[in-house]
Amino acid sequence: MELNRKLEILADAAKYDASCASSGAAKKDSRGSTGVGSTGGMGICHSFTPDGRCVSLLKVLLTNVCLYDCHYCINRRSSNVQRARFTPEEVVKLTLDFYKRNYIEGLFLSSGIVRNADFTMEQVIEVARQLREVHQFRGYIHLKTIPEASQELIEKAGWYADRISINIELPTQAGLDKLAPEKNLKNTTQAMGGIRRRIEETVAAKKEAQQVRNRPRAAAPVFATGQSTQMLVGADSSDDALVLTRADELYRDYRLRRVYYSGFSPIPEPSVLLPIKAPPLVREHRLYQADWLLRFYGFNVREIVPVAHPHLDLELDPKLSWALRNRDVFPVDVNRASREMLWRIPGLGTMNVARILAARRHGRLHLADLLRMGIRLKKIMPFIIAADHVPRASLLEGDQLRQRFLPAPKQMELNFHNPPPATPEDALMARSGQL
Amino acid sequence: MVRAIIEPNYAAWRDKAREMLGAHVRPHEVDWCDATQTGSLMMEEPGLPRFVDPSEVKVPAEFLKLAAGVCAHTDERRFAILYRLLFRITRGGERHLMDHPADADMTLCRGWTKAVGRDVHKMHAFVRFRLVGVNEETGREQFVAWYEPEFRILRMASSFFEKRFAGMDWSILTPDECAHWDGHALSFSPGVSRLSVPDADAHDDLWRTYYRSIFNPARLKIQAMKSEMPMKFWKNLPEARIIPDLISGSSLRVEEMLEEPERPVKPMPNNEYIKALHARRLQGPGES
Numbered sequence: 001m002e003l004n005r006k007l008e009i010l011a012d013a014a015k016y017d018a019s020c021a022s023s024g025a026a027k028k029d030s031r032g033s034t035g036v037g038s039t040g041g042m043g044i045c046h047s048f049t050p051d052g053r054c055v056s057l058l059k060v061l062l063t064n065v066c067l068y069d070c071h072y073c074i075n076r077r078s079s080n081v082q083r084a085r086f087t088p089e090e091v092v093k094l095t096l097d098f099y100k101r102n103y104i105e106g107l108f109l110s111s112g113i114v115r116n117a118d119f120t121m122e123q124v125i126e127v128a129r130q131l132r133e134v135h136q137f138r139g140y141i142h143l144k145t146i147p148e149a150s151q152e153l154i155e156k157a158g159w160y161a162d163r164i165s166i167n168i169e170l171p172t173q174a175g176l177d178k179l180a181p182e183k184n185l186k187n188t189t190q191a192m193g194g195i196r197r198r199i200e201e202t203v204a205a206k207k208e209a210q211q212v213r214n215r216p217r218a219a220a221p222v223f224a225t226g227q228s229t230q231m232l233v234g235a236d237s238s239d240d241a242l243v244l245t246r247a248d249e250l251y252r253d254y255r256l257r258r259v260y261y262s263g264f265s266p267i268p269e270p271s272v273l274l275p276i277k278a279p280p281l282v283r284e285h286r287l288y289q290a291d292w293l294l295r296f297y298g299f300n301v302r303e304i305v306p307v308a309h310p311h312l313d314l315e316l317d318p319k320l321s322w323a324l325r326n327r328d329v330f331p332v333d334v335n336r337a338s339r340e341m342l343w344r345i346p347g348l349g350t351m352n353v354a355r356i357l358a359a360r361r362h363g364r365l366h367l368a369d370l371l372r373m374g375i376r377l378k379k380i381m382p383f384i385i386a387a388d389h390v391p392r393a394s395l396l397e398g399d400q401l402r403q404r405f406l407p408a409p410k411q412m413e414l415n416f417h418n419p420p421p422a423t424p425e426d427a428l429m430a431r432s433g434q435l
Numbered sequence: 436m437v438r439a440i441i442e443p444n445y446a447a448w449r450d451k452a453r454e455m456l457g458a459h460v461r462p463h464e465v466d467w468c469d470a471t472q473t474g475s476l477m478m479e480e481p482g483l484p485r486f487v488d489p490s491e492v493k494v495p496a497e498f499l500k501l502a503a504g505v506c507a508h509t510d511e512r513r514f515a516i517l518y519r520l521l522f523r524i525t526r527g528g529e530r531h532l533m534d535h536p537a538d539a540d541m542t543l544c545r546g547w548t549k550a551v552g553r554d555v556h557k558m559h560a561f562v563r564f565r566l567v568g569v570n571e572e573t574g575r576e577q578f579v580a581w582y583e584p585e586f587r588i589l590r591m592a593s594s595f596f597e598k599r600f601a602g603m604d605w606s607i608l609t610p611d612e613c614a615h616w617d618g619h620a621l622s623f624s625p626g627v628s629r630l631s632v633p634d635a636d637a638h639d640d641l642w643r644t645y646y647r648s649i650f651n652p653a654r655l656k657i658q659a660m661k662s663e664m665p666m667k668f669w670k671n672l673p674e675a676r677i678i679p680d681l682i683s684g685s686s687l688r689v690e691e692m693l694e695e696p697e698r699p700v701k702p703m704p705n706n707e708y709i710k711a712l713h714a715r716r717l718q719g720p721g722e723s
């Protein structure tokens with residue numbers, strides 16, 4: 001089969017995996033070597049496709065032949081999709097050729113499962129090995145690992161990659177049993193635990209090495225700096241509370257860098273076991289917003305999705321919904337409140353909160369000061385007190401407040417087409433300020 | 436009134452500003468002019484007082500960083516406002532102005548550096564190299580790119596390319612200035628016209644294949660794409676030319692997907708590994 005056709009099949013097979021971060025790698029570059037490549041800091045989006053997604057890495061499967069039967073996946077064994085297989089050398093060459101033209105930040109390699117987990121893992125690792133050892137490639141490498149592969153191989157992948165990831169796929173084992181019968185939550189979390197330990201050991205070892213002077217820094221090989229995962233939303237009946245509880249556990253117990261939420265979208269070769277109707281795209285967007293609140297705004301899961309509301313409000317962002325349920329804590333005085341309290345004001349992002357705290361030292365803040373910092377007043381007015389502003393008490397009462405924020409029907413659609421926090425993270429950062 | 440005519444770059448502004456500050460010239464007494472805009476018609480007015488204050492002025496490092504970004508912008512007011520900020524910080528007793536986010540001058544300058552930073556970022560993202568040959572002596576591959584930044588950022592943006600593409604020879608050509616890397620040092624030469632750049636690379640086709648295949652037609656979000664990748668960049672991106680086709684063909688592709696008959700579940704393959712996985716699952720109930 002011709003290379004162009006293989007690329008077509010194996011990129012198409014990989015496109016449903018959204019967890020393709022290219023950020024958070026250790027700093028390295030190609031100076032002094034015969035190769036190319038650099039990483040460190042935020043990944044770069046080198047292009048955007050008309051679905052609004054960032055194109056950052058060459059995201060392909062080594063092969064889309066697969067023994068497993070995950071029903072949400074176009075590559076499952078029950079699908080009749082055309083199969084193809086790259087040789088490791090072909091992927092290596094494609095990666096380098098694309099990289100040198102500045103099309104990409106690096107490679108995101110995954111594979112269907114052939115023969116068994118270890119065999120597949122070895123093939124994937126071989127690509128990374130050639131890139132690093134034969135071609136001195138210093139760009140980003142993200143490898144998907146298979147939880148059933150041996151710990152030894154998973155670690156080996158970690159030594160070549162900047163990031164490794166295992167997809168959790170669904171929040172519960174019951175969901176997996178039905179839709180991905182070969183997958184096992186316990187295997188997955190165990191493997192994540194192993195990776196976490198190795199990452200932490202490497203960080204500790206690096207710190208130690210830095211304390212011992214005169215030791216050349218670059219000599220120590222670098223283990224992947226983070227792991228991430230993807231959870232499918234809308235393929236099974238799990239509610240948002242379940243999804244977020246699982247995500248929260250992954251952040252706490254396994255120190256994941258990112259959990260990606262991927263709204264199930266129609267695929268060619270549909271399975272009889274799957275819903276025909278895709279969940280609204282906005283659900284995915286709300287989950288990312290809630291995720292952001294968990295990680296950076298000091299919220300816990302129960303505050304965001306209380307028992308009485310296990311689903312996120314699709315019409316309003318989760319912080320605003322929380323505020324509407326907890327009106328008694330408002331209004332908050334921007335000239336006095338603590339950082340944690342400021343974080344809870346709808347319409348204020350962490351950046352703006354930092355600005356407010358800095359500006360407070362120069363005098364009391366008026367609405368005009370907030371405006372100059374780029375804060376949108378319309379949203380926050382009912383919730384704050386400023387030097388020249390106290391909201392009408394009646395504003396915080398009754399149904400009106402919710403009405404005030406409901407977008408007009410036309411506009412709502414526009415909002416819905418706003419990109420969900422796109423990968424990589426910098427796009428997300430840009431938008432998170434608006435949360 | 437003093438007229439300060441400078442080349443529109445950070446180094447020129449810094450030298451002039453240092454001179455002015457030493458002479459205690461107040462911000463409203465200087466008229467800052469861009470030498471490339473005014474031509475030779477205007478002469479610098481000899482209004483500068485002879486007196487020079489020998490005491491050293493301390494400027495926060497953060498300010499210098501801000502100034503470098505602001506100078507790369509094209510707004511006519513930038514040199515004057517920067518000088519006013521500098522004066523306020525050093526002579527006006529407002530030492531901590533830098534961390535005052537609501538100050539009007541600061542807000543303007545931050546806005547400009549942000550625009551410049553974005554331009555640098557977009558340049559890192561959207562430069563596209565083309566292979567033009569191999570150096571016969573060194574065996575190194577040689578690449579050329581054409582790029583049109585909004586501001587004068589080539590030098591600012593070049594160190595990124597130096598670090599990333601150390602192992603190949605490359606040139607980035609822009610209308611104002613060109614940068615070149617030969618494995619040893621960065622060098623710069625005057626700008627060129629677009630005509631001097633090769634128009635296609637054999638790999639552009641493969642790249643378009645990838646771009647087409649990675650796109651998910653079921654999630655069309657054209658606005659999101661355009662806000663991250665504004666159309667003004669499209670003319671130099673090889674993949675952009677297939678965007679209209681991808682968009683117009685997407686609804687048909689989705690309809691076809693939805694009309695596909697559902698595929699039945701196939702029986703388990705005769706594979707030891709899969710059998711073992713299932714056996715383990717049936718033995719012990721998985722955790723939920």
Ligand code: SF4
Nearest residue numbers: 066068070073075076
């Ligand atoms: S293991 Fe499952 S998700 Fe992965 S390629 Fe195979 S069928 Fe698809």
